[in-house]
Structure formats: C-alpha cells, structure tokens
Amino acid sequence: MGGVVVYEPEDADEVEGLPWAVTFEASGGEDWGSFVCGPYLRDDAVALAESVVSQRRGKVLAVVEPLLPVEDVADVLATIDELQEEYEEDEEEA
Numbered sequence: 001m002g003g004v005v006v007y008e009p010e011d012a013d014e015v016e017g018l019p020w021a022v023t024f025e026a027s028g029g030e031d032w033g034s035f036v037c038g039p040y041l042r043d044d045a046v047a048l049a050e051s052v053v054s055q056r057r058g059k060v061l062a063v064v065e066p067l068l069p070v071e072d073v074a075d076v077l078a079t080i081d082e083l084q085e086e087y088e089e090d091e092e093e094a
Contacts, residue, residue, distance in 0.1 A: 002028055002053050002059055003027075003053060004053050004061075005063045005064065006046055006064045006065075007064060015042075015066040018066040019041075020039060020041065020042045020064060020067065021038030021040070021064075022036070022045050022048055023036045023037075023062070023065075024036075024061070024062050025060070025061040025063070026060070026061075028059040028060075029059070038067065042064075046064050049064050
C-alpha cells in the first residue's frame, strides 16, 4: 500500500531552513528501484510526494525528509551510531 511519510521532528527548529528530499519507493506489488529527488523546500517536497502518490493510486511510497548537513566522515559515523542505538533500544522494547 502506497502513501506519503513525512518526517516530523519533535523540535521543528532542528530542521528549519534545511533542504528536503523525497525518496520514491515501489509499493502495492510494484517492482522497481527507489530513487531520491531534491532538494526542495519542505512544502514543495510534500506537495510533490502527494501528487505522485495520488496519480499512481497506492503503488508508490514517498518518504519526505530533510537533508542533513554532513561536514565530514566523523559526522556520518556519529549519525550511524545514533541510529544504531535508537534501533537497538526499539528492539529491546519490542
């Protein structure tokens, strides 16, 4: 089943001013590789995602999220570590 998933941070200030991207993925029995479009302003990214999903009638999943500013390898590794910790915490709770 397709749809639009929009990243909604608890603190909107942390993503204010960042560019946004849309990742389109196959859904509803479709089979094709995902791809990323952007950068856009947040509202433009959401509008694009909603329009594509409505035209493909549930056969596309669109994920709208901010592009994170990454300065160097250490930033990427720190982000990966944070995401792994969050995932492990979620797994322990489940």
